[in-house]
Amino acid sequence: MMSTDVNKPAAAVRPTKQRMAVARILESFADFRSAQEIHAMLTAAGETVGLATVYRTLQLMAESGDLDVLRTEDGEAAYRRCSATHHHHLVCRSCGATVEIEGPAVERWAEAISAEHGYTEISHTLELFGTCASCR
């Protein structure tokens, strides 16, 4: 094996103590958390990792595709460990519970409509927000 290992954050990235701590804590939850929340969790867990380092690590991991990023409705970034495939999320507005969803049809639609208007190098953001069953 050579990547996507819990104890080895990313490819050419040095597996430092703090990066491993971040990677590890990311395994402990399944929904989206902000950088600050993650930093707080680390601190609470007795790890001493600087806030700046958390931010840096998070964006490193996001860039190398190890992490999902989404912008909450008020513009903050939230992170979550990533399952390799491209997908979107259905997030509960009040408790944050997340369901990973796939929409091959949407992907195709996005590609098609973009091409139709002469746009290339398409990327898209798609998030669903709602109230989940137990928060009803």
Added chain:
Amino acid sequence: MMSTDVNKPAAAVRPTKQRMAVARILESFADFRSAQEIHAMLTAAGETVGLATVYRTLQLMAESGDLDVLRTEDGEAAYRRCSATHHHHLVCRSCGATVEIEGPAVERWAEAISAEHGYTEISHTLELFGTCASCR
């Protein structure tokens, strides 16, 4: 007539000089601009409207559905006058040119998939970013 008039920003909102100035400037462009850009345009046009007022007016108008809002990829809010129907946007990453798109299929898909997971009161964000033909 009674609403959606250029000179009467919103329903129970007082049509003040500055609100009208904001509404008017919004008619002068068709793509998305940030609150600060809009404020700068107003100032450049000789209108004296405070930045805070621009922010307040913009979010008022957005709430009452007179404006489209979108979050750029780096989390800032951008506004644009709104065509009444629900729709999404295909935005050029380099010049900001915007194409308004509709995706009834996507709407239906979003509803369906949310219901399927027991989520209610669904809202969604969907934006496409790409490079337009003339920026190629």
Added chain:
DNA sequence: ATCGGTTTGACAACGGTTCTCATTACGAAT
């Protein structure tokens, strides 16, 4: 152990947005 490039952490700086609050404008009633 040593050395050179990485990474870290504390804290300052930033940029967008929101808040505060005294002042002003609105518009309904007089």
Added chain:
DNA sequence: ATTCGTAATGAGAACCGTTGTCAAACCGAT
């Protein structure tokens, strides 16, 4: 027109998430 109660404004401070700075600590190959 004048008055009055309320909503709106503006200037600036405050906020908050995020990014930058830079000296000190760390990693790992030698």
